[in-house]
Amino acid sequence: MRRLRSQLSEERGSAAAEFVLVAGLLTVLTLSVMQLALALHIRNTALDAASEGARFAALADNGLDDGVARTRDLLSTAIGDRYAADVTAAYVSFAGHDSAQVTVRSPLPLFGLVGIPGGLEVTGHASVETLER
Numbered sequence: 001m002r003r004l005r006s007q008l009s010e011e012r013g014s015a016a017a018e019f020v021l022v023a024g025l026l027t028v029l030t031l032s033v034m035q036l037a038l039a040l041h042i043r044n045t046a047l048d049a050a051s052e053g054a055r056f057a058a059l060a061d062n063g064l065d066d067g068v069a070r071t072r073d074l075l076s077t078a079i080g081d082r083y084a085a086d087v088t089a090a091y092v093s094f095a096g097h098d099s100a101q102v103t104v105r106s107p108l109p110l111f112g113l114v115g116i117p118g119g120l121e122v123t124g125h126a127s128v129e130t131l132e133r
Contacts, residue, residue: 039109042079043120049074050087050102050124057089057100058126064089067102071124075104082107086118091128098128 049071057067068089075084086105091098101123108119 035109035111038113039115042083042106042109043122045078046075046083046104046106046120047122047124049078050104050122051126052124053087053089053102054100054124054126057102058128060129064091064100067100071102071104075106079106080113092125099125100128101125 052074053067053071055067056062056070057064059066068087071087071089072084075087083104083106087102088105089100089102092101093099103121103123105118105121107113107115107117109115
């Protein structure tokens with residue numbers, strides 16, 4: 001009985017078990033942080049493309065279709081065609097000032113680049129230039 005108690009109280013081999021538990025936890029934590037960074041990168045890229053498309057559409061000699069095309073081109077180049085599929089534009093008026101608004105709806109990546117379709121929506125605005133005559 002004493003021998004059994006001494007064998008149960010020994011800590012031989014526990015380092016390997018502790019290493020496996022800690023390494024698994026650190027791996028999950030690292031992958032989660034990397035996934036969050038990827039989602040934020042895609043959000044920031046989509047927001048920048050929407051803002052650039054709105055600025056392009058707001059120029060005096062351009063229209064909404066030009067802004068949508070510019071946004072799609074930027075998104076396709078930076079992230080991929082899948083993220084440039086749903087881009088819309090409209091002119092809106094706020095406090096007497098007209099502005100161009102470009103909205104991008106794209107997948108929100110949850111596991112790698114796979115995620116919720118339409119889960120991310122960003123909008124870019126720019127004041128519309130007018131030609132003085």
